[in-house]
Amino acid sequence: MGYTIVELPEQHLIGLAQTGLLNDDPACGAKIGAVWQKFNTPGTTDAIPDVVAEPYACFGAYYDYDLATNGYTMLVGCASTAASAPEGMARTTIPAGRYAKFSIQGDCTTTVGQAWLDIWNDEELLAKRAFTVDFEAYLPGEDMANASIDIYLALK
Template identity: 25%
Template sequence: MTAPIQELTESQTCTGISVRTTNSAEISHETAKLGKLWQKFYQTHMSNIPEGEDIYGIYHNYESDDLVGAFDVVAGWKVDSEQPQSDSGANTKNSTLVSVDIPAGKYMVFAEHGNMPNTVMNAWEKAWTYFNDPSCEHTRTYHVDFERYVEGKLEYGQVELYIGIE
């Protein structure tokens, strides 16, 4: 299986809420943080994001790789990098907003369509299978990866998983 490669020619800035987790923590319902992050994001920020706007899940600050080590995840939306955070239109009640840059560069894109969160899980499974194959032609950077929820659909729709590559 080969996924298309896309070159981002400009960096993108996103603002949102963040957690730090590990893949091993996400296996157990008791220690998983991502579902709670997205629930809080949906309850606190979705009503302030224009309809049809893409939503992003940005993975960064990798401690190592996908098997061990922690990483940060930001559930957020794209903003003008010159726009002050306070003008982003988001309700910051009970949330501390953070900004993260998605750098320009090469990304392998794994797209899926269907019911969330299964669609996202399927995209990640395809990416892990591809990159863990001994004959894999590409190397992950573990710098920044991101999910793009097309038109802000977090329940049913299309997700594009962008994995940074060298």
């Protein structure tokens, strides 16, 4: 799977977070799916202040990596210029820096899941990762079966 190297400015995300995720946990996919399902509940995005909707409508971010346990935190949300998150939500920062950008097209669940499997199995890429904040960025659109998605991996 090919990628390009890009420089990104710092940006902030506000949304719903799930801590304590472990890739080796058989329920990990279901836990991530539950966060997305809750995020897609009517009114959730309306509760996020000062949303920046361009170029991406929403994000799935992975951060607070614990490489000893393969654990991390995941946040599903929107870019926002607000200084803090409303009660019940979390805020995280995507640091400025170099990222590997993968552009994919397809189903939001299966295509993204397969892309992450390919990324995790790429040992050369693994050696370049910074493990700060990695994220999926979803372009606006209603067709979740054929979405345009960019995946960004923080690089050392």
